[in-house]
Amino acid sequence: xxxxQYLLASRPVGAPxxxxxxxxxxxxxxxxxxxxxxxxxxxxxxxAMRGWMNDGKSYIEPVGIxxxxxxxxxxxxxxxxxxxxxxxxxxxGHFGVQEYAVVSTKGVHKVDPSLAPLQRYLGVLGMxxxxxxxxxLDTGNPQEGETVVVSGAAGAVGTVVGQIAKIKGCRVxxxxxxxxxxxxxxxxxxxxxxIDYKNEDVKKGLKRECPNGxxxxxxxxxxxxxxxxxxxxxxxxxxxxCGAISQYNNTTPVKGPSNYLSLLVNxxxxxxxxxxxxxxxxxxxxxxxxxxxxxxxLKAKEHVVEGLENFPETLMMLFNGxxxxxxxxxxxxxxxx
Amino acid sequence: xxxxQYLLASRPVGAPxxxxxxxxxxxxxxxxxxxxxxxxxxxxxxxAMRGWMNDGKSYIEPVGIxxxxxxxxxxxxxxxxxxxxxxxxxxxGHFGVQEYAVVSTKGVHKVDPSLAPLQRYLGVLGMxxxxxxxxxLDTGNPQEGETVVVSGAAGAVGTVVGQIAKIKGCRVxxxxxxxxxxxxxxxxxxxxxxIDYKNEDVKKGLKRECPNGxxxxxxxxxxxxxxxxxxxxxxxxxxxxCGAISQYNNTTPVKGPSNYLSLLVNxxxxxxxxxxxxxxxxxxxxxxxxxxxxxxxLKAKEHVVEGLENFPETLMMLFNGxxxxxxxxxxxxxxxx
Numbered sequence: 001x002x003x004x005q006y007l008l009a010s011r012p013v014g015a016p017x018x019x020x021x022x023x024x025x026x027x028x029x030x031x032x033x034x035x036x037x038x039x040x041x042x043x044x045x046x047x048a049m050r051g052w053m054n055d056g057k058s059y060i061e062p063v064g065i066x067x068x069x070x071x072x073x074x075x076x077x078x079x080x081x082x083x084x085x086x087x088x089x090x091x092x093g094h095f096g097v098q099e100y101a102v103v104s105t106k107g108v109h110k111v112d113p114s115l116a117p118l119q120r121y122l123g124v125l126g127m128x129x130x131x132x133x134x135x136x137l138d139t140g141n142p143q144e145g146e147t148v149v150v151s152g153a154a155g156a157v158g159t160v161v162g163q164i165a166k167i168k169g170c171r172v173x174x175x176x177x178x179x180x181x182x183x184x185x186x187x188x189x190x191x192x193x194x195i196d197y198k199n200e201d202v203k204k205g206l207k208r209e210c211p212n213g214x215x216x217x218x219x220x221x222x223x224x225x226x227x228x229x230x231x232x233x234x235x236x237x238x239x240x241x242c243g244a245i246s247q248y249n250n251t252t253p254v255k256g257p258s259n260y261l262s263l264l265v266n267x268x269x270x271x272x273x274x275x276x277x278x279x280x281x282x283x284x285x286x287x288x289x290x291x292x293x294x295x296x297x298l299k300a301k302e303h304v305v306e307g308l309e310n311f312p313e314t315l316m317m318l319f320n321g322x323x324x325x326x327x328x329x330x331x332x333x334x335x336x337x
Numbered sequence: 338x339x340x341x342q343y344l345l346a347s348r349p350v351g352a353p354x355x356x357x358x359x360x361x362x363x364x365x366x367x368x369x370x371x372x373x374x375x376x377x378x379x380x381x382x383x384x385a386m387r388g389w390m391n392d393g394k395s396y397i398e399p400v401g402i403x404x405x406x407x408x409x410x411x412x413x414x415x416x417x418x419x420x421x422x423x424x425x426x427x428x429x430g431h432f433g434v435q436e437y438a439v440v441s442t443k444g445v446h447k448v449d450p451s452l453a454p455l456q457r458y459l460g461v462l463g464m465x466x467x468x469x470x471x472x473x474l475d476t477g478n479p480q481e482g483e484t485v486v487v488s489g490a491a492g493a494v495g496t497v498v499g500q501i502a503k504i505k506g507c508r509v510x511x512x513x514x515x516x517x518x519x520x521x522x523x524x525x526x527x528x529x530x531x532i533d534y535k536n537e538d539v540k541k542g543l544k545r546e547c548p549n550g551x552x553x554x555x556x557x558x559x560x561x562x563x564x565x566x567x568x569x570x571x572x573x574x575x576x577x578x579c580g581a582i583s584q585y586n587n588t589t590p591v592k593g594p595s596n597y598l599s600l601l602v603n604x605x606x607x608x609x610x611x612x613x614x615x616x617x618x619x620x621x622x623x624x625x626x627x628x629x630x631x632x633x634x635l636k637a638k639e640h641v642v643e644g645l646e647n648f649p650e651t652l653m654m655l656f657n658g659x660x661x662x663x664x665x666x667x668x669x670x671x672x673x674x
Contacts, residue, residue: 256593272601
């Protein structure tokens with residue numbers, strides 16, 4: 001079967017460009033034992049992908065030069081040599097940025113398109129939702145009446161973080177870029193306040209929206225915004241480090257938080273999270289979140305871009321703050337009838 | 338009674354200089370109700386004093402211009418209007434950088450010079466000892482077999498942190514300035530390794546001394562050394578932020594830890610501590626530490642400089658790394674027989 005694929009051609013210096021990719025067409029191989037052929041329908045675009053493009057030790061191996069770019073995906077099983085997976089099953093896995101994949105069934109799990117649109121398994125019902133759930137509840141540990149601030153608030157993780165903090169009875173303030181996103185946070189998701197980092201001073205915004213200081217900060221962006229929040233944290237505040245998208249394309253060293261001594265003054269804590277550590281508890285989390293979705297307390301927003309060939313530009317939307325909700329690529333299959 | 342005092346004359350920009358102090362002689366006032374007149378024998382010199390000289394919000398009020406400089410001290414009661422304190426009692430309190438003090442007895446507690454030399458109540462039996470005890474045990478939470486690194490290792494807090502970590506069965510590595518201090522840590526205090534930051538590359542030293550990475554880092558210095566340690570931390574490492582002496586005299590912004598995303602990669606935690614939060618448990622801690630001292634497991638080292646007039650230069654020894662052990666000023670009393 002003809003398979004279009006995006007391979008990592010070279011490691012980016014700064015922001016990824018078209019030259020870092022090669023877009024090739026290959027033939028899918030024959031299936032080995034306990035393998036499946038998957039037709040990929042949706043590809044998840046995540047800030048973490050930028051890190052996977054770098055060489056060097058991290059929480060996961062880098063993508064090798066000449067390898068298919070790693071990505072979370074959902075699709076349909078077309079062939080299977082594993083009795084646990086049948087033709088017609090829909091599945092989630094890291095199948096990569098390509099049209100089809102032949103993969104071992106290890107780490108693959110089924111999803112049910114009758115319960116939720118397929119792409120939602122890449123968002124609120126997938127890794128971003130899990131990241132938000134465990135990050136805010138276990139590490140942030142928000143208590144009723146506390147103030148929770150989240151950056152990247154209109155993104156895949158941020159929208160879920162804020163809504164969960166609302167469910168827990170917190171005052172929730174989102175930091176996002178642009179009036180549309182800020183309006184959405186307040187009017188659609190029920191946030192108590194929003195700060196438009198593209199059009200206002202974040203420090204002033206924090207002063208306005210967090211009159212009682214900040215008890216929990218869930219950080220997706222790093223950089224100046226992290227430093228601004230550090231000036232407003234309360235005694236025993238918890239800062240959850242989920243990402244630092246403002247720094248991922250740096251060619252200069254990462255900007256460390258100059259105001260980190262606020263941790264000392266306030267006996268506060270800054271802690272990093274990676275979702276995979278909670279794999280054993282995904283099921284329980286998914287069940288609770290599904291309940292919130294059904295009760296209308298947790299809303300999903302996806303930003304769908306169509307066409308596999310648009311992968312390089314679509315990925316860049318994340319770093320430019322152009323996505324609004326969970327960014328996914330809908331894969332076209334020109335060779336199918 | 339004639340009383341020589343160091344007052345804060347102006348707020349320093351960068352390192353404090355002689356011009357920031359006025360050395361005056363005043364007459365001690367008459368005692369009010371529940372007050373004592375104390376003859377101060379030893380003054381504690383601590384990195385935190387630099388912060389107290391700055392204006393602005395912190396964990397404690399700044400010292401006002403024209404006020405006696407705040408300091409932890411021990412001395413002897415000469416007069417008392419509080420039935421709980423008698424002439425001849427020895428006491429600890431924040432009596433300031435002066436020869437005598439007339440103070441309310443609130444927050445003052447007695448110390449016993451027959452159990453330990455008086456200056457020890459400013460070191461291992463005082464705030465530095467308490468800081469080390471609660472910081473390493475409660476926040477660092479070192480487990481047997483783990484690797485614990487401490488910076489400012491030959492200082493008042495660092496020496497105690499390392500020895501407690503040894504008691505808990507850890508591999509302990511100290512970062513200190515100069516061969517003498519490094520030798521002392523290993524030969525006298527039983528540290529497993531030492532890194533001389535003045536004469537070797539700290540990253541290379543960490544690689545050599547911490548072959549299994551770093552599980553707990555107790556940071557007294559901040560700056561480049563914090564960044565170096567961040568590159569070597571293990572999964573679920575704990576970083577205790579006790580101070581950042583390398584940054585206290587900065588005229589440029591504090592150097593934030595550029596490698597803080599290592600917290601994310603390693604799901605590690607960075608947490609600030611201030612000793613006063615543990616006041617309710619000082620007694621229990623003092624008892625346990627006294628036991629270790631008697632068993633020879635916990636050794637004290639003080640660096641005594643004589644003469645109240647030498648306060649400004651002596652304070653600077655802290656920032657130049659010239660002290661070796663707990664730095665105290667022995668107060669002279671030229672008017673006494």
